[in-house]
Amino acid sequence: MSTQIAMNCATDANNCSDNSAKLGQLSECLLKLNSLWQVKAFDCQQLPWSEQFPCLAAKVWAIADTDIEALDVAQGALVSALLPSLMQDMQQLGMKIDGLAAMLSTSTNGDVSLTRPEPKSFEAHAVEIGLSDTELSHFSAHIKGRKWQQITAFSAHIPKGNPIVEWCAGKGHLGRYIAKTHQVKVSSLEWQQSLCEQGQQFADKWQLSQQFHCVDVFNLANSTLGANPLSSEQHAIALHACGDLHVRLLELAAQANTKQISFSPCCYHLIQANYYQPLSHAAKNSGLKLSRHDLQLPLQQSVIANDKQQALRHQEIAWRLGFDSLQRDISGNDRYLPIPSVKRSQLSASFSDFCYWAGAQKQVNIGAVTDFDAYLAQGVARQRLTQRIDLVAHLFRHALEQWLLLDRMCFLQQQGYQVTMVEFCANEITPRNWLIQAEKLT
Structure with missing residues (x-):
């Protein structure tokens, strides 16, 4: 074996070991904090990790609804906003993860090239x-x-x-x-x-x-x-x-x-x-x-939409979750019930019309329901909840x-x-x- 080939093999073995070590560090991070990201937001009625991470829970509820989209689109801003509260909770739990901030952020280690060719005209x-x-x-x-x-x-x-x-x-x-x-x-x-x-x-x-x-x-x-x-x-x-x-x-x-x-x-x-x-x-x-x-x-990863698109998306999620609260009371099913794609024109009708349509799609008899406003209010509250559950989960999208x-x-x-x-x-x-x-x- 030539000296050059031997050097290449040694270098590659070192790189393999380095990458395995990095993967191991990420595994530790993702396993220890899996309750924050291995979660289905639409199934939840409250922050599922609020007792374990009370400082983080208080922080996300303190974020204005109007600020969530901007935080979600920028990983660096998201980490800066939430990491101090998460670290405070981890300290109370006696939990330590070395290099946590770097693993959550979009900055990478020196082995990964960030050099991009200049775009050509x-x-x-x-x-x-x-x-x-x-x-x-x-x-x-x-x-x-x-x-x-x-x-x-x-x-x-x-x-x-x-x-x-x-x-x-x-x-x-x-x-x-x-x-x-x-x-x-x-x-x-x-x-x-x-x-x-x-x-x-x-x-x-x-x-x-x-x-x-x-x-x-x-x-x-x-x-x-x-x-x-x-x-x-x-x-x-x-x-x-x-x-x-x-x-x-x-x-x-x-x-x-x-x-x-x-x-x-x-x-x-x-x-x-x-x-x-x-x-x-x-x-x-x-x-x-x-x-x-x-x-x-x-x-x-959110793409910041215009105000009308954002309002329609929030309305659709709130209506889906409002219907889900309704069907849970009727059927006793305590898991989220997905419904088919919604046409934009349906969002121009009433919430009750939407529920009758969704009920027909999923064979849920809602004929006895009278207080649709109460279920709409539940949907709006759950929409705000899911935003915050997802926001915390998104802390880990880069690490994963x-x-x-x-x-x-x-x-x-x-x-x-x-x-x-x-x-x-x-x-x-x-x-x-x-x-x-x-x-x-x-």
Whole structure:
């Protein structure tokens, strides 16, 4: 073994150990404080943790309703507002968690690169791709603005060289851009035939070396690509592959010893199992058990809406919870009863009309109900309660996402990959802006 390879192996072993240690610290944090975030707000009639964390309870009730949205949208402000009260309660409980503030905030450790490529102008992209402004307009016409920004930012981190396999390609917008900019062969895998056909038409129109394959990556028994569509001398990429889809990519890439992997995870809760199946040794040994509901936490970040949108959203939640209080009294069911999607026009009618509609949807006979105003008042009170339960749970959305990302990094390191993580674009473009990159060690 050469000195350079030996140094690389030693460095990777250290990084693996470091990431496992960080995952362990996050596990301790999430387990000790799980009563604050492993909670279903719509099931609750009061703050479920108020007796254990009285200072935190007092703090969240002291926050004005009008200030909650602004706090929720900014993780740093949220941590600054709630952490002192939480720490006070923890001190009373004799509970200590080292580095708690850093784990809850969006600041990251020095091993994670926050360097993002400078966004390019439309004209600069046209020059890079070798198209006129008009041609580039046609090239990007079917891609929404933020998606285009995500694609170009993601692509800036993809080195030229190995053939590309685009995972969960859809219409292959990412693969098409990379095929054009990197002048490399791209194989785009997508299970929906119609999307494959549309994507292939785009690729053929621009005379690109991009070939679509209609394949179900969970059922490869009869696939024309064989039991594993990946091979060693490839670079597998996935931008926002959901849940089990990106996990499947990691498993197959590891089996095939795929040279390079670049992926941005999304929608962790879209899994087939009822509970999350950890990938790495460190995660498996953590003791943390995550339901699909828990896995939605990293995705819960408010976007400040205008006053009318915000008022309508609060009204709908209050009405849903008001009906839920009503159905609990009628049926004796003490758990939240979800109802179908609500049309905006229904919110222009009366609350009683809404309840009759919801009752018909869920076979709840509300004919004997007369005091709808009392249930509406309960709904409004519960809406204010759920806001505060969710606000505290959101303290942990960054910590949980980092835990999930580290599980993927540790798994890849166990498979013999050198792994890094970068924040590939600004949070304003997409909150799912983490890019994990892995290269097989030789």
